[in-house]
Amino acid sequence: MDRERKEFLEKEAKRIRYLTVDCIGSLGEGHIGGSLSIADVLAVLYNGVMNVDPENPKMEGRDQLVCSKGHAGPAVYATLASRGFFPEEWLHTLNQPHTLLPSHCDKNRTPGVDMTTGSLGQGISVAMGMAAGQKLKGSEGRVYVILGDGESQEGQVWEAIMFANQYHLDNLTVLLDYNKQQIDGTVDEVVTLGDPKERYAAFGFDVQEVDGHDVEAIENALLAAKEVVGKPQLIVLHTVKGKGVSIVQNAAFNHYMTFTKEQVSSMLAELSE
Amino acid sequence: MSKRPLKEVLCEKMIELMAKDERVVMVESDLSRSNGTLEVRSHFPDRVFDCGIAEANMVSVAAGLASQGFIPFTTTFTAFSTRRVCDQITLSVSYAKNPVKLIGTDAGLTGELNGGTHISVEDIAVIRGIPGMVIVDVVDEAQLKQVLEDAVLYDGPMYIRMSRKMVEDVYDDSYEFDLFTADLLKEGKDVTVLASGIELPIAKCAVEELAEEGIDAELIGVHTIKPLDAETVLASVAKTRCAVTCENANVVGGLGSAVAETLVRHDPVPVEMIGIPDRFCEVGLLPWLLEQNHMTKDDIKEAVRKVIARK
Known part of the structure; x- marks a missing residue:
């Protein structure tokens, strides 16, 4: 990756963080921690890796994203707005009456959202059907899944990854947001994932592991995953919940936070530096 | 008494519908042999997905296929087609508007020798509480054939419950069926x-x-x-x-x-x-x-x- 592209992707990731904070900040509360942790992978996916068209969000044969951790909707909305799927002003309608941007991702409301999610464990499973459907159509379309680490405690996740292996879904890439935090404590304190790389490899996945905030490493991993034949892929993204915004990153609990107007201004100022 | 068990009708009709419309697919969970649909995959090996004994994944995979323009039918016993996958039907099928056709066999007392664990007395009540669902309770061969045809045509999620065994016939081939008219x-x-x-x-x-x-x-x-x-x-x-x-x-x-x-x-x-x-x-x-x-x-x-x- 040349320096220019790296700087561009880093700038896009920062822009996504800014718009995420602006979106949640307009309401004063929301799922901020797990939204900020996936800003970098979203920046890479939607700026060159995924075949999508903001003018034609339902384009046949496009690549699709399932944000299985549906509560990270604000980060997805920030990304889509930044790419021009809808006006950035919409971000201020988060969770307002009749909004097209509900707390959790909804494909029937938001242009560019490919699947409705919100009950953890289901998104990755639905993604299997999407990937199988794309293959059945003979389409080149790929399916990307952003999966939570705490979410991986849902049994359905493991039903789904067994299916991916059985049906050789090499057009499917799982992106594990391994920020190691969940509502009741750290993932290791609640129910550990052990080494997800080993576990997924044992389930027949091609596995990679990267710093989830290094856009160059993320892009290289995504491009390598595209070349894998016959196997679904996992990329473990080592991330920090709340990454990039001091108040959030340093908070003892940042899954869902409430902010004053002053705090929102301060967070936006930090992201404008 | 019917000429043959309803599971045979189900298999025959699914093969016919899949031959007619390439969007029709089946998503199973290791009960194809019991439900009579095992033969379908020999006709359409690429269009039958057996998820194994994993009903939550079965329903969600079907929802994913529906989102890509396919018309997926799932089959399992009523208990595992409803109460076990209530959340998947609610969110990934009906709320998300992914029109899956869920077939539950061994409806009610027809579970017979599988006993109280399998006789899912609650299936209709569970599904009735989910907005957007259509629920059909099939009586016989003539009705089943028409229900399945309408399930392909109807652009919404459905739960179809039926016996898989011999039943008493009520209707014959002259039966004129309308999905929404008693x-x-x-x-x-x-x-x-x-x-x-x-x-x-x-x-x-x-x-x-x-x-x-x-x-x-x-x-x-x-x-x-x-x-x-x-x-x-x-x-x-x-x-x-x-x-x-x-x-x-x-x-x-x-x-x-x-x-x-x-x-x-x-x-x-x-x-x-x-x-x-x-x-x-x-x-x-x-x-x-x-x-x-x-x-x-x-x-x-x-x-x-x-x-x-x-x-």
């Missing part, structure tokens, strides 16, 4: 008898015998429990002024409840309900289970006499 089988003036699934042929016998007692019952086959054909129900009770519902499911939340909900809003008349009386069932054969749950022809006749007396 079937008026016999006109009458004294009482409206509304029946679904395997209770329909039993109710038909009861109605015939009641005629000998001088009771002129109107018989309506209600294949689609949600949305209920309120127009037909209301038109009938406007004439008869009372009703008996007969269903092969818990009376809580099923056909009886649906009819009562309609009547109390529009035309409150006395109603008696035949069905599984809010209890778990034991293991046993169908005739004995029908007796245990007061769902026999004689129970229906008694309910008719009782409801007429309440007018």
Whole structure:
């Protein structure tokens, strides 16, 4: 990756963080921690890796994203707005009456959202059907899944990854947001994932592991995953919940936070530096 | 008695529908052999996905396929097609508008020798509470064929419950089926008898015998429990002024409840309900289970006499 592209992707990731904070900040509360942790992978996916068209969000044969951790909707909305799927002003309608941007991702409301999610464990499973459907159509379309680490405690996740292996879904890439935090404590304190790389490899996945905030490493991993034949892929993204915004990153609990107007201004100022 | 078990009809019809429309696919969970659909994959090896014993994944995979323009049918027993996957149906199928067709076999008492663990008395109630779902309780071969054809045409999620075994036939090939219209089988003036699934042929016998007692019952086959054909129900009770519902499911939340909900809003008349009386069932054969749950022809006749007396 040349320096220019790296700087561009880093700038896009920062822009996504800014718009995420602006979106949640307009309401004063929301799922901020797990939204900020996936800003970098979203920046890479939607700026060159995924075949999508903001003018034609339902384009046949496009690549699709399932944000299985549906509560990270604000980060997805920030990304889509930044790419021009809808006006950035919409971000201020988060969770307002009749909004097209509900707390959790909804494909029937938001242009560019490919699947409705919100009950953890289901998104990755639905993604299997999407990937199988794309293959059945003979389409080149790929399916990307952003999966939570705490979410991986849902049994359905493991039903789904067994299916991916059985049906050789090499057009499917799982992106594990391994920020190691969940509502009741750290993932290791609640129910550990052990080494997800080993576990997924044992389930027949091609596995990679990267710093989830290094856009160059993320892009290289995504491009390598595209070349894998016959196997679904996992990329473990080592991330920090709340990454990039001091108040959030340093908070003892940042899954869902409430902010004053002053705090929102301060967070936006930090992201404008 | 039918010429063949309904599972054979299911298999034959699915092969026909899949040959006709390449969007139709099946998503299974290791019960294809039991449900008669194992042969389908030999005709369409790429269009049958067996998820193994993983019903939550089965329903969600089907939802994903539906989102890509396919028309997926899932099959498993009613228990695993409803209560086990209630959240998946709610969110990934109905809320997300991914029109999956869920087929539940061994409906109600037809679970027979699998016993109380498999006789899912609650399936209709569970699914009725989910907005957007269409629920059909199939009675026989002629009806099943038409339900499956309509399931391909209808652009919404459906739950189709059925026996997979030999059943009593009510309809023949001349049957004209409409998904959202109940079937008026016999006109009458004294009482409206509304029946679904395997209770329909039993109710038909009861109605015939009641005629000998001088009771002129109107018989309506209600294949689609949600949305209920309120127009037909209301038109009938406007004439008869009372009703008996007969269903092969818990009376809580099923056909009886649906009819009562309609009547109390529009035309409150006395109603008696035949069905599984809010209890778990034991293991046993169908005739004995029908007796245990007061769902026999004689129970229906008694309910008719009782409801007429309440007018």
